[in-house]
Amino acid sequence: MARISQETIDRIRHASDILDVISQYVNLKKRGRNYFGLCPFHHERTPSFSVAPEKEIYHCFGCGAGGSVFNFIMEHENLSFVEAVQQLGRRYGIEVELTGDSGTKRLFTQLYEIHEIAANLYQKNLFSDRGNAALEYLINRGLSDKTIKTFRVGFAHGSWDYLTETVRGKGFTREAIDKSGLFGKGKQGPVDRFRSRIMFPIMNRSSKVIAFGGRVFESDDPAKYMNSPETPLYHKSEVFYGYHKTAPDVRSENAAVLVEGYMDFLQMYQGGIQNVLAVSGTAFTDRHALQIGKITQKVYLTYDGDEAGKKAALRAGYSLLQNSIDALIVSVPENLDPDDWMRKDGVKTVQEGISGALPLLKYHLQVTDAKNLPAVERSNLVKEILAELAEIRDSIIRDDLLQTLANELKINEQELIRKLKEAASRKRLPPPDEPTSTQTNLFTTVAQKAQVEILTTLVSSFSEVKQLVKDHLDLMSEPLLNKAASLFLEYDVDSTAVILEQFEDKIERDKIASILMVEQNIDDPQSVIQECLITLKAQPIKDKIEQARLKIRELEAAGQDTNDIVLEERQLHKQLLLIYQTNK
Ligand SMILES: [Zn+2]
Numbered sequence: 001m002a003r004i005s006q007e008t009i010d011r012i013r014h015a016s017d018i019l020d021v022i023s024q025y026v027n028l029k030k031r032g033r034n035y036f037g038l039c040p041f042h043h044e045r046t047p048s049f050s051v052a053p054e055k056e057i058y059h060c061f062g063c064g065a066g067g068s069v070f071n072f073i074m075e076h077e078n079l080s081f082v083e084a085v086q087q088l089g090r091r092y093g094i095e096v097e098l099t100g101d102s103g104t105k106r107l108f109t110q111l112y113e114i115h116e117i118a119a120n121l122y123q124k125n126l127f128s129d130r131g132n133a134a135l136e137y138l139i140n141r142g143l144s145d146k147t148i149k150t151f152r153v154g155f156a157h158g159s160w161d162y163l164t165e166t167v168r169g170k171g172f173t174r175e176a177i178d179k180s181g182l183f184g185k186g187k188q189g190p191v192d193r194f195r196s197r198i199m200f201p202i203m204n205r206s207s208k209v210i211a212f213g214g215r216v217f218e219s220d221d222p223a224k225y226m227n228s229p230e231t232p233l234y235h236k237s238e239v240f241y242g243y244h245k246t247a248p249d250v251r252s253e254n255a256a257v258l259v260e261g262y263m264d265f266l267q268m269y270q271g272g273i274q275n276v277l278a279v280s281g282t283a284f285t286d287r288h289a290l291q292i293g294k295i296t297q298k299v300y301l302t303y304d305g306d307e308a309g310k311k312a313a314l315r316a317g318y319s320l321l322q323n324s325i326d327a328l329i330v331s332v333p334e335n336l337d338p339d340d341w342m343r344k345d346g347v348k349t350v351q352e353g354i355s356g357a358l359p360l361l362k363y364h365l366q367v368t369d370a371k372n373l374p375a376v377e378r379s380n381l382v383k384e385i386l387a388e389l390a391e392i393r394d395s396i397i398r399d400d401l402l403q404t405l406a407n408e409l410k411i412n413e414q415e416l417i418r419k420l421k422e423a424a425s426r427k428r429l430p431p432p433d434e435p436t437s438t439q440t441n442l443f444t445t446v447a448q449k450a451q452v453e454i455l456t457t458l459v460s461s462f463s464e465v466k467q468l469v470k471d472h473l474d475l476m477s478e479p480l481l482n483k484a485a486s487l488f489l490e491y492d493v494d495s496t497a498v499i500l501e502q503f504e505d506k507i508e509r510d511k512i513a514s515i516l517m518v519e520q521n522i523d524d525p526q527s528v529i530q531e532c533l534i535t536l537k538a539q540p541i542k543d544k545i546e547q548a549r550l551k552i553r554e555l556e557a558a559g560q561d562t563n564d565i566v567l568e569e570r571q572l573h574k575q576l577l578l579i580y581q582t583n584k
Contacts, residue, residue: 004085004096006498009070012085013497015092018069019053025076040076041065043297043324043394052517056497059510059517066513068497077205078238078291081501110176111233114167115201115209118182121166122154122199122212131155134198134217141263142343147270151242154199156214160191181211181228195219197226200241200262202234202280207244210234213262213280225261227281237285240292241265241278247295249275255298257330257354258284260312264302264338271347273354284316289323298326300357305332305341310367317360318388321397328357361385361401365408382409383423386416390424443478447539450532451481456518457532458488459496461525466492468529475536484512537579545572 019035022028028035028051039049042063049060059066065075073084082098089096125131126138126148134155138148147153156162163182177183183190197214204210211228228234242265250256257276259265265278279288292299299320303313309332317327330353332341342350358366365371370381385405392398402420406413443452454476458469470489476482487499496516503509522528548569555562 004082004098008089008094008096009085009501010498012089012092012094012096013056013069015094016069016088017053018056018058018072018497019051021069021088022051022058022072039063039065040294050517055516056495057500057513057516059513061514064510064514066510066517067500070501071509075506076294078294081504107173107176107179108232110172111180111231112208112210113170114172114176114180114182115211115233117167117170118163118212119152119154119199119201119209121163122156122201123149123152124154125157126153126155126198130157137217138198141267141339142270143266144270147266150245151266152201152209153266154201155217156192156194156197156199158196158219160186160195163192163194164190179231181231181234193228194226196221202228202239202241203244204233204239205244205247210239211281213241215262225281236280236282237287238291239280240288241280242269243277245269246274246276250277250292251295254296255300256292256296257300257302258292258316259302259338260304260309261337261339264342267339267342268302268347268350271342271350273347273351279316283312284319286319286323288316289319289325292320293323293325296325298328300328300330300354302330302332302338302354304337305334309337314360314364314367317363318391321360321401322388322391322393324392324394324397327360329360329363330354330357331363359404361404362408365405370409378409382411382416382419386420386423390420443481447536448478448481450535450539451476451478452515454529454532455481455485455488455515457522457525457528458485459516461522462488464525465529468526468533472533472536475533477536480508480511481515483508484515534579538576541572541576541579545569545576548572 019028022037025040026037026049028037029047033052033054035051035053036047037049037051038044038047039060039062041049041060042065044062048062049058049065051058057066057068058072067075069088070081070084073079073087074081077084077087079087086096126135131154135148138153139145143153167177177190182193184193185191194212194214196217196219198217200213200215201209202211202213211231211234213225213227216224216226227236230236241262246269253275255275257268257273259268259276259278262278262280265276268276277292301313301316301320303309303316313329317329320327332338332353333345336344338350341353357363364385368381370378373381382405389398389401389405392401398420402413402416405411406416443449454469458465466489469485473482473485473489476485483503484499487502491498500509500513500516503512548565551565552562552569555565
């Protein structure tokens with residue numbers, strides 16, 4: 001993995017004031033020492049997302065998300081740690097040099113380069129003689145020169161070595177060629193994967209080409225669309241085609257119009273529907289829902305007007321609802337796709353269609369003509385719907401849908417709730433509950449609480465207690481708390497942000513952030529630690545005493561001799577007393 005030196009990370013963290021950075025995404029208001037706003041990571045109406053500028057960390061009391069300024073950028077923009085540091089580095093004019101594993105860095109650099117070369121080549125070809133027919137086709141389909149150039153649409157003609165020859169001799173490693181997904185294996189080495197296809201470059205958030213979708217053109221290849229396979233750059237279920245252009249519009253309108261095809265996307269974008277996104281090269285997944293949920297809470301599914309399109313829209317819609325995103329389905333005319341529809345009826349009609357979109361469940365009931373179904377089929381449909389609703393975690397959304405279902409089909413709501421519980425237990429899911437909170441009742445036992453207190457005291461009074469904690473680190477038996485305390489001691493700093501950045505696992509980081517967010521004003525930190533240490537030393541003995549007592553009761557009930565165990569219990573009591581006395 002590519003690495004950045006700790007010095008550079010620290011420099012950038014200091015240059016980029018966490019309040020300044022997060023304020024660009026969240027409207028923050030001061031309350032006490034900290035700032036609060038609506039959480040960008042979960043849907044809420046009252047602010048529970050807080051930023052502690054002195055500690056340089058954030059934490060959401062609602063969903064538990066937490067971390068440093070880099071973690072915020074990572075989560076918000078879906079970047080790796082290194083990319084987040086680079087992004088802020090660029091913003092604050094600090095050069096970021098990667099050290100460590102240069103092989104990985106080189107691979108990624110080369111993969112981007114190969115894609116850039118390919119995109120340029122394909123586009124050049126589209127505007128050359130050999131691409132004439134393809135260009136004409138696109139223009140006949142209503143795409144303007146500007147749209148074609150903005151989205152870098154291109155053309156791969158029929159040859160097997162067109163791209164292969166272009167990248168040859170440019171110093172690319174065999175690994176980069178193989179992993180780019182742009183080449184197939186021929187008898188004499190790599191050959192072009194994409195041939196006789198109109199090429200749609202798929203770009204990441206930074207507008208870099210990471211993959212291609214190719215539509216067959218003047219060839220009898222049965223695959224109408226072919227896409228790049230999964231590669232180190234391209235993770236299909238996390239990518240939306242066009243995101244780099246339209247994400248700001250999706251955010252500002254707090255709604256996305258979701259389509260399935262490249263041409264659908266381009267036609268709508270060109271027509272002025274600028275909050276459009278397309279899934280690329282795969283069906284809609286829960287990961288897509290998570291991604292889109294970061295920029296909007298409402299999605300208009302505008303899928304093809306055939307049976308397959310309707311089914312896919314329903315599936316995507318339930319996935320969105322299950323991730324607390326409002327899903328509405330646009331009724332695209334029978335057997336048209338959104339691209340055809342735009343050309344046939346014009347943008348105004350399509351826009352009206354979007355505003356007239358039906359909430360998912362209503363659409364589902366309408367498209368299946370649920371009210372008029374024979375009883376058995378209706379019952380099956382209800383079961384099918386309940387199975388989907390059972391996976392919705394947000395109880396407000398779920399109850400609302402249950403009510404709709406009850407009203408529309410005139411079914412008793414209590415009966416539906418009972419059936420929903422059945423459906424939930426069949427799926428062996430935890431019973432539908434409030435939105436998941438990662439921070440409730442994390443550490444509940446006496447010993448766990450003592451360790452949490454050691455950690456918070458260590459943070460607030462680092463220099464006073466570090467030696468004391470260091471000497472008794474082995475008493476911290478909770479792996480996560482031990483790791484956090486060890487990191488503080490190892491880095492010899494009281495910067496909570498630095499420590500949080502060491503947790504690569506998001507769940508772990510969130511948990512630690514929730515602990516570190518607690519404000520502490522401690523008069524005598526040393527004695528606080530001492531108290532906690534006594535608790536930790538005493539706890540195992542207390543447990544043993546408890547066990548001994550149970551054993552004694554058991555033996556007495558069975559009429560057996562208890563002498564030995566009674567002696568043992570007394571010994572334990574003496575040990576306990578000793579702990580309390582020597583630590584006074
Ligand atoms: Zn939250």
